Amino acid sequence: MIQLIRGFKDILPEEVELWQHIEKTARSLFEDFGFKEIRIPILEHAELFARSIGEDTDIVEKEMYTFPDGKRGLITLRPEATASVVRAYIQHSLYAKDPIQKFYTIGPMFRRERPQKGRYRQFYQINAEVFGIDSPLIDAQLIFMLVTFFSRLSVTEIETHINSLGCHKCRRDFKDALSIFLSAASEKLCADCKRRSQRNPLRVLDCKVPSCKEAMAEAPSILDYLCDECSIHFNGVKNVLEKFNIPFVIDSLLVRGLDYYTRTTFEIQTSSLGTQNAIAGGGRYDTLVKTLGGPAQPAIGFAIGFDRLVEITDLKSADLGQKPDIFLAALGEKSMSIVFEWFCAFCVDGIKAELDLNGRSLKSQMKRADRLGAEYVLIVGEKELEEGSAILRNMNTKEQAAIPIDDIVERIKKELSQKD
Ligand code: AMP
16 A cells, blocks of 8 residues: 655644644734735745755755756755745835735645654744844744744743844854864864854754754854844843743754844744754844845744644644534435435535435434534434424433424524524
8 A cells, every 4th residue: 555755644634623723823813913824836946945045054955855847947845935935025026015014824844854753854834924124023023922822722831042143244253253163173073064164154053963062062152242233132122022021041052054044033942842842933034035136124034833833732633623513313215305405504504514324223323423523413204204393402411302394494593593
């Protein structure tokens, strides 16, 4: 039998209910904060990611699914969403109407990483991006929105980590200091980091190899190199978080694996996930719009790891499940043809109905109704039809009563609406 590819997964209907609930919660909260949905393609030119995420990052160096597409050259299954959202912002001149734009997007991303718990090759993200706002208030607001989102999903065991990567000016001085440190620590670094310390020293800061992590504990801190403007900006973010009572940890190693970040970076971590402990991450990318050919516009965004969120939320699909309002149990062919019409009428009217079309015994139909969690069962046999009635059973109270079959759909609709 052909199995799915390692690192990929099916999301089965009973799990989808939880996914839908999370998605609905995100849409409703983000839209209240003024975000609009944007949908972007899954395939893009490989160059878009190389230029934005950076040539010397793990993602671009070894994790992208890239393949030739005839004359179009190399195309890539998107490893993240920000680059595409920025491309769309520029390509459609969305800044011309109003440079301030807030978008969210939900969908699959692809990275050829070593699969393990919480790390997949196709995974899903919920992204939010804000263009055109420089103020640290928006940085803090995004973190506030994230924390609120997690609390709505009963995910409370979280820790917010923040850092500032400064601007080009402060980064230049920091990179010099870091390079000096790295050449002295070179013996302790992994082969990738030895190479990176020459080309892109910042990347060494978030290497997960234990010996590199140990060596980097002594590394100079970017926070000691922030220029006055970046320092004031970072203090602004911290002050607002304090005002909103959002606890945070300052983490000077938080550089977040992608080259485009400037100033604030943040990550929401959880203790419930083992090594893959980040459930969301983001930051400012004030120079990316210009780098990709647009106007100079500041921007900031985040991505939530949807799969990881599903794994840690205490909400269970069973609590959210779509249960039928009514199960129609028809006994005999004549009843079935009448009940079938009622069933369709219920569904059209937005009442969740279920009907067993296989002509099974009343006992097995009742069992199925119970298993599906139906609130009511309507039992219709030949005898009931002759008497012009059907039996409505409340599955919670176990009470049942005969009701006339004329206008039955309306009668039951009324009964159900009174219950609400
Ligand atoms: P990033 O785009 O790398 O900043 O990641 C943002 C979030 O996406 C992370 O905090 C994770 O929760 C999630 N994520 C990233 N890579 C994976 C993966 N391979 N499998 C599952 N979730 C992931």
